[in-house]
Amino acid sequence: MASVFEVLAEPRRREILDLLRDGERPVGDLVRRLHMTQPAVSKHLRVLRAAGLVEVRQDAQRRWYRLRPEPLTEIDTWLEPYRRMWSASLDALERHLDAMEER
Amino acid sequence: MASVFEVLAEPRRREILDLLRDGERPVGDLVRRLHMTQPAVSKHLRVLRAAGLVEVRQDAQRRWYRLRPEPLTEIDTWLEPYRRMWSASLDALERHLDAMEER
DNA sequence: GCAGTACATGCCTCGTCGGTTATATTCCCT
DNA sequence: AGGGAATATAACCGACGAGGCATGTACTGC
Known part of the structure; x- marks a missing residue:
């Protein structure tokens, strides 16, 4: 372990x-x-x-x-590049919804 | 699993x-x-x-x-309250170092 | 010193997980 | 149609981890 x-x-x-x-x-x-x-x-x-x-x-x-909590930073840093990926797709969703809103 | x-x-x-x-x-x-x-x-x-x-x-x-990457958000959200904890201690360290700097 | 409390540790069992080998499946190419 | 490439799946094995029970250890208060 x-x-x-x-x-x-x-x-x-x-x-x-x-x-x-x-x-x-x-x-x-x-x-x-x-x-x-x-x-x-x-x-x-x-x-x-x-x-x-x-x-x-x-x-x-x-x-x-x-x-x-300090050792948990290891997980947090491993997660970092992925976090960028899903926040990108969430941002895209948000822009999409905003665009829907405007019409 | x-x-x-x-x-x-x-x-x-x-x-x-x-x-x-x-x-x-x-x-x-x-x-x-x-x-x-x-x-x-x-x-x-x-x-x-x-x-x-x-x-x-x-x-x-x-x-x-x-x-x-979406399922990874589960880990991210679990981590959230802990992240606040260690960033608090890191902030404290930073303030401490800043204080050292000033003298 | 003794009984009792709070916790750690040792030993055993059982389920599960990861790896390997062998085989099945699916598709391509000629 | 047949051979070969790419991948999945099955069957088996060894190791390890989690839980249970029993016991050890350390401390307290009377």
């Missing part, structure tokens, strides 16, 4: 990241919200940590996980 | 899409450029087609594959 793309392929891991957008959370909180077993969540967190997408802060027995 | 995320998890499939950005290509062309066997390429193309990321045009024995 290496690339950010593979890490995000798992829907559960995307859910975890989505939850962490609201701020740090302990593992048990994620377990409850995702309706999955604690070991499963811990495993996903391990993968996310290895990818640099989350970091941990320990507080007694609790481990608070926090989001680190 | 369903989501665009899973489809993009495969590095070879991303390579195929990258090649198709330059325009449509027949399968044999992809085989040569990717240094992989023809059945392997055909399988990836099948997955990409199922995801709506490519479409085919037949011309005699040749099948020309063409890129369809």
Whole structure:
């Protein structure tokens, strides 16, 4: 398991990241919200940590996980040339609609 | 195999899409450029087609594959809230550097 | 020190995915 | 019609990943 793309392929891991957008959370909180077993969540967190997408802060027995969005830039930059392509076609659609409007 | 995320998890499939950005290509062309066997390429193309990321045009024995970037918007929209987060931190860095500059 | 809480880790199983080889299909050309 | 080119598909295999259960570990409060 290496690339950010593979890490995000798992829907559960995307859910975890989505939850962490609201701020740090302990593992048990994620377990409850995702309706999955604690070991499963811990495993996903391990993968996310290895990818640099989350970091941990320990507080007694609790481990608070926090989001680190930086590695997602890799996806964003890969997407960049494609984004130009579809925005071009959307622009074309828009011009077309505008032209329809004018008549 | 369903989501665009899973489809993009495969590095070879991303390579195929990258090649198709330059325009449509027949399968044999992809085989040569990717240094992989023809059945392997055909399988990836099948997955990409199922995801709506490519479409085919037949011309005699040749099948020309063409890129369809639209499904990638799903990733782009998922990324959107995160993009705001990291651009915020990048802005902070920039302000910091500007402040350094001024002294 | 002990019981309990919060989490990580190890081991096993099962499904799925990617690759390979062999074969089928379709079309062209002579 | 027959041979060859271009591609798809089938059958098989090996690897890997995700989940489940059991257990280990670390910390707390009494």
